[in-house]
Amino acid sequence: MSRSRTDGRQSDGREPIVDVEADALEKSYGETVALSGVSLTVDPGEVVGLIGPNGAGKTTLVRALTGTTVPDSGSVTILGDEPSTVDRNRLSVLPQDFSPPDRLTARELLAYYAGLYDDARDPETVLEDVGLDTAGDTWYENLSGGQQRRVCVGAALVNDPDLLFLDEPTTGIDPAGRRTVWRLLEALAAGGTTIVLTTHDMAEAERLADRVGLLANGSLLAEGAPAELVAEHGGSSRLKIELESAGDGGDDGDEPNRRDADTSTDPHPADTGADSDVPAATTALESLPYAVDSSPDELVVRDLPPTDIGRVVEALEAAGVSYTGLEWSEPTLEDVYLALAGDLEDSAATTGSTRRNDRARDGLATDGGTLETGSGRFLKSAGGKSLEATGERNPETADRGGEQR
Ligand SMILES: Nc1ncnc2c1ncn2[C@@H]1O[C@H](COP(=O)(O)OP(=O)(O)OP(=O)(O)O)[C@@H](O)[C@H]1O
Numbered sequence: 565m566s567r568s569r570t571d572g573r574q575s576d577g578r579e580p581i582v583d584v585e586a587d588a589l590e591k592s593y594g595e596t597v598a599l600s601g602v603s604l605t606v607d608p609g610e611v612v613g614l615i616g617p618n619g620a621g622k623t624t625l626v627r628a629l630t631g632t633t634v635p636d637s638g639s640v641t642i643l644g645d646e647p648s649t650v651d652r653n654r655l656s657v658l659p660q661d662f663s664p665p666d667r668l669t670a671r672e673l674l675a676y677y678a679g680l681y682d683d684a685r686d687p688e689t690v691l692e693d694v695g696l697d698t699a700g701d702t703w704y705e706n707l708s709g710g711q712q713r714r715v716c717v718g719a720a721l722v723n724d725p726d727l728l729f730l731d732e733p734t735t736g737i738d739p740a741g742r743r744t745v746w747r748l749l750e751a752l753a754a755g756g757t758t759i760v761l762t763t764h765d766m767a768e769a770e771r772l773a774d775r776v777g778l779l780a781n782g783s784l785l786a787e788g789a790p791a792e793l794v795a796e797h798g799g800s801s802r803l804k805i806e807l808e809s810a811g812d813g814g815d816d817g818d819e820p821n822r823r824d825a826d827t828s829t830d831p832h833p834a835d836t837g838a839d840s841d842v843p844a845a846t847t848a849l850e851s852l853p854y855a856v857d858s859s860p861d862e863l864v865v866r867d868l869p870p871t872d873i874g875r876v877v878e879a880l881e882a883a884g885v886s887y888t889g890l891e892w893s894e895p896t897l898e899d900v901y902l903a904l905a906g907d908l909e910d911s912a913a914t915t916g917s918t919r920r921n922d923r924a925r926d927g928l929a930t931d932g933g934t935l936e937t938g939s940g941r942f943l944k945s946a947g948g949k950s951l952e953a954t955g956e957r958n959p960e961t962a963d964r965g966g967e968q969r
Pocket residue numbers: 593596597598616617618619620621622623624625660911912916917963965966967968969
């Protein structure tokens with residue numbers, strides 16, 4: 565994403581101005597360590613994406629950054645203030661499980677939230693922005709899950725915040741709607757809004773975030789621009805060659821890249837790969853200067869520039885090797901995730917979040933951050949008004965209740 569940026573330094577060259585500054589945050593719920601020494605700085609206008617397995621601590625981090633939970637130790641300032649005293653007109657938070665009143669229409673809900681702020685955006689425009697203008701008069705409870713989430717995203721944008729926290733904003737939204745939300749967030753970022761979002765969608769993080777933090781077991785395992793993380797941890801490019809095993813094919817006669825397979829003795833051979841073209845294909849590629857991994861029915865050629873795909877095809881065809889598909893791909897943020905946290909699928913389930921990750925201790929984590937949301941809570945309030953009327957709980961009370969979770 566390109567946008568004009570300041571370097572965050574004041575005009576007299578003194579201390580950098582940052583929108584979020586969190587240092588050494590620790591938070592435990594009973595025996596469960598949700599945050600373990602997380603530090604994070606977010607510059608004005610920056611988009612930071614937090615990724616990580618279920619139970620990694622992303623929501624707890626959001627909550628600690630926004631003041632809906634108090635960390636056990638460590639410090640947080642947002643927009644230059646403590647979270648509890650920050651000007652709520654400038655801040656907005658969309659919790660993961662925000663649930664507004666069911667018996668208000670999308671239009672009424674956005675108008676309601678707009679009414680909480682001194683200088684809100686036009687709710688009709690927000691309704692259009694989130695792609696809900698045709699469903700504006702439908703009760704919230706009758707909207708689809710994805711439409712409901714769009715209303716929630718709209719509610720989070722209605723005060724035109726300087727600093728926006730979004731906990732899994734596009735969960736449940738269909739691919740086209742997701743792109744609508746992405747474009748909306750990109751436009752906000754281009755206008756200077758600082759955004760911290762959590763997501764399980766690696767494409768979302770890669771597209772939107774200037775910087776990504778990978779959390780697991782309450783620690784930041786890695787942090788950096790998506791491209792940097794991919795270059796450092798994503799591995800190499802891959803050309804996947806799906807091979808036709810002897811049992812898959814017959815004599816089609818017309819296709820030049822297919823070697824005849826003898827199926828006369830067994831019309832339904834088990835697809836064990838034993839008769840596949842893997843050995844022949846491996847031999848065919850030996851003369852090329854690339855590492856090749858093999859499995860029973862496919863080969864993966866690593867570090868192959870796309871301009872050399874033709875050499876692979878020629879080598880396979882010269883050897884008469886059958887293949888059913890070729891797929892070349894560059895490493896992505898998903899590869900980074902799988903490389904660093906793929907074995908930690910559910911931090912809470914596998915470790916109770918108490919395990920410290922060695923990679924974090926070894927210094928991969930350079931910074932940390934905080935975010936947190938709570939069930940049914942919506943942090944927004946303005947001009948001294950709170951959202952207790954909508955059923956949201958007092959953050960501190962809610963947090964204490966959460967200790968029992
Ligand atoms: N209020 C609470 N009371 C007790 N335990 C909690 C509370 N909030 C979070 N936890 C625990 O802290 C750990 C981190 O949870 P958190 O919700 O921050 O993870 P997450 O990364 O946001 O997960 P997900 O991707 O599933 O949303 C988990 O083990 C969770 O069970």
